[in-house]
Amino acid sequence: MTRLSIAVLLSGREQFSVYYGGALARWTYEVYSRLQDQVNVKVFGFPTDPESKYSLNHESSAWWRVCTVMSRVPLARRYEDYVWLRALMPRLRGFSAVHIHNRPQWASLLRSLGYRGSVIVHLQNDHLGHWTPASLDALAPDLDGLVVCSAYLQKQSIGKSAALALKTKVIFNGVNTNLFFPNEELREPKTIFFVGSFIPAKGPLQLVQAYARLLQSHPDAKLIIGGSTNFGTHQETEYVRQVRELAASLKQRGASIEFPGYIHHDRELPGFFQRATLFSSPSLFQEPFGLVNAEAMACATPVVGSNRGGIPEVLGDTGRLINPEDTAQYADALSELLSDSIERLRLSGTTTERCRKMFDWDVIARTWTSYLHNVTDIRPRAADCA
Numbered sequence: 512m513t514r515l516s517i518a519v520l521l522s523g524r525e526q527f528s529v530y531y532g533g534a535l536a537r538w539t540y541e542v543y544s545r546l547q548d549q550v551n552v553k554v555f556g557f558p559t560d561p562e563s564k565y566s567l568n569h570e571s572s573a574w575w576r577v578c579t580v581m582s583r584v585p586l587a588r589r590y591e592d593y594v595w596l597r598a599l600m601p602r603l604r605g606f607s608a609v610h611i612h613n614r615p616q617w618a619s620l621l622r623s624l625g626y627r628g629s630v631i632v633h634l635q636n637d638h639l640g641h642w643t644p645a646s647l648d649a650l651a652p653d654l655d656g657l658v659v660c661s662a663y664l665q666k667q668s669i670g671k672s673a674a675l676a677l678k679t680k681v682i683f684n685g686v687n688t689n690l691f692f693p694n695e696e697l698r699e700p701k702t703i704f705f706v707g708s709f710i711p712a713k714g715p716l717q718l719v720q721a722y723a724r725l726l727q728s729h730p731d732a733k734l735i736i737g738g739s740t741n742f743g744t745h746q747e748t749e750y751v752r753q754v755r756e757l758a759a760s761l762k763q764r765g766a767s768i769e770f771p772g773y774i775h776h777d778r779e780l781p782g783f784f785q786r787a788t789l790f791s792s793p794s795l796f797q798e799p800f801g802l803v804n805a806e807a808m809a810c811a812t813p814v815v816g817s818n819r820g821g822i823p824e825v826l827g828d829t830g831r832l833i834n835p836e837d838t839a840q841y842a843d844a845l846s847e848l849l850s851d852s853i854e855r856l857r858l859s860g861t862t863t864e865r866c867r868k869m870f871d872w873d874v875i876a877r878t879w880t881s882y883l884h885n886v887t888d889i890r891p892r893a894a895d896c897a
Contacts, residue, residue, distance in 0.1 A: 514551065515883055518606040519543070520599075521556035522613040524579075529777060530563035534635055534684065534802060535612040537776070540565040541685060545876040550883070553606075555599055574598035593620055600624050608655075608887050615639055618654040629655040629887045635684070636799055639668040647672030656886040658682050661821030664799040680882060684802050685875035686809045686866055690777060693811035693863060694785040701729060701849055704787035704812075706737040706774055706803055707794075709751055713738075714793035714817070716754050717835045719768075721793075723761055724842035729849050730765070734758075737783060739773040784810035788855070789848055791815040793835030794822065801825055805870045808862035813855050815844050825870075829861040 519539050526532045527539070543552040544567060554569045578595050581587040596603075596617060603609055603621070608629035611617045615638055618630045632654050639647065651674035659665045662681055669675045703722065707713040715736055722734045736754075739745035758768045774780050784790060790807035797820035804814050804825045814830035816822045823832055831844045848855055868874070 514549065515607045515887055516551040516605065517543070517553075517608050517610055517883070518603050519552060519554045519610045520612060520614070520617065521554065522611075524557045525612075526559040527554050527556055527565050527567075527569045528559050528563040529565060530775065531560055532565070536565065538633075538635075538684060539612070540567055541687060541872045542876045542879050543567055545873065546880050549880055553602075555602075570602070572598040592617060596620050597624060600626065604628075608883065613638055615642075615650060615654075615657075618650060622653045631656045631658060631883075631886060633658045634664060634668060634799075635660050637664060637667045637797070642671075644671040647675050651675045651678060654678065656680065656882070658882070660684050660800045661824050663797070663821040663824065667797075682878055682882065683870055683875060684800050684805070685872035686802070686805050686870045688809050688867060688871050691781050691784065691806045691809035693859070695811075697782065697785040698788065699733070699786045700788060701732045702735065702786060702788045703732060703845060704735045704737070704783055704790050704807075705792055706780065706783065707792050709736075709738045709740045709745070709748075709754075711750055712794065712796045714795045714835050716750070716757070717793045717795070717838070717841065718791060719754055719757050719761070720838050721841035721845060722766075722768075723757070724838055725845050725849075726761070726764075726766055728846045731767075732845075732849060733767040733769075735769045735771065735783065735787070737771050737774045737780075745773060780806070781810065784812050787812050789813055789815055789845065791845065793817050793833070793841065794819060795835055796820070798822055804830070805866055808866040809870070811859035811863045813848055813858040813862060815841070815848065827865055829858055829865050 521535055525535055527536045539554055552567060554567055557575050558571045559569060574594060578591050581591040603626060606628055608631060609621060611632045613635055615632045618632055621630055657675060657679040659668055659681055660683060665679055665681055669679050705715060705718050709715060725732055740748060762768055774783060784807050790812045792803050794817040799821045801822040804816050804822060807814050814826055816826050816830055816832055817835045818832040833841045833844045835841060
């Protein structure tokens with residue numbers, strides 16, 4: 512097969528960093544680092560902390576400063592995307608394809624600026640749900656493929672456009688099973704672990720409320736709440752204080768609750784999953800995928816997850832689904848699994864098997880390279896069109 516050249520456009524101001532970056536940066540690194548013998552790839556985005564930058568080629572533009580100023584001025588903000596892409600266009604023209612993360616509107620902007628290669632839009636969030644059917648139909652000719660991370664997101668994004676539906680494919684997010692794997696020597700009894708952004712949408716307050724009820728049947732249960740309000744940084748918001756105050760009141764009655772703060776994804780996070788008896792991330796919003804659930808599964812840690820968004824697709828029948836706002840149901844699910852070691856053992860085996868078959872990054876990378884060739888074969892190479 513012909514060796515492709517791919518330009519990856521990170522959205523917003525996401526850093527291409529293992530510490531400060533998010534799911535988009537991680538997906539880009541994990542997949543394209545496995546394809547370096549097949550694909551020439553360059554990642555474009557805002558400047559990144561050099562100490563924690565991923566090892567793939569990454570470039571920015573001096574225009575990032577202008578775009579940052581524009582983002583703060585209401586009348587200028589609407590032109591920020593155009594200015595950013597125009598600054599990158601001289602370098603983008605020679606690539607076979609442009610892979611856009613979470614910015615579907617950039618596809619039409621690239622076409623208006625003269626890009627003639629393949630355009631792939633990749634959504635990890637519902638950025639199209641509010642678009643009208645006419646807008647979705649107008650977007651369809653400007654892209655060659657739309658990739659979404661779950662069937663849930665597929666339904667939300669393209670249900671109003673038959674033209675866009677024909678170009679849409681579900682490709683899951685993945686897990687590095689060389690980092691995330693079972694280690695029963697570390698497993699601790701009756702330990703419930705949460706990790707995620709310390710914000711209302713992720714539900715740490717609901718978890719502490721369910722834990723308070725759980726203590727009636729399991730007074731020796733331990734809770735660990737990891738994460739910060741932002742990637743690598745933390746603010747003591749009113750919400751954080753509310754969660755901490757409830758936790759403090761429980762600790763005064765003998766409960767064991769830890770707040771380790773931001774957890775380094777590669778160096779520290781696997782160990783937390785391996786220590787935990789259960790993992791639970793009670794997202795209150797319609798989370799399109801929920802990667803932390805798959806990472807827990809890779810470590811053979813049973814998951815009690817939210818029944819929202821794409822999370823049921825991740826768990827399948829290998830975990831427990833709950834309504835995170837039903838405290839009694841939530842606490843009962845935690846209690847039943849803490850009490851049933853045989854069921855936990857069964858789930859541990861099925862979660863690991865499901866993760867390796869469906870979410871291992873090697874599986875995702877093979878799927879992605881096949882998809883890239885299928886999509887780019889439809890349109891002539893950008894360099895041939897210049």
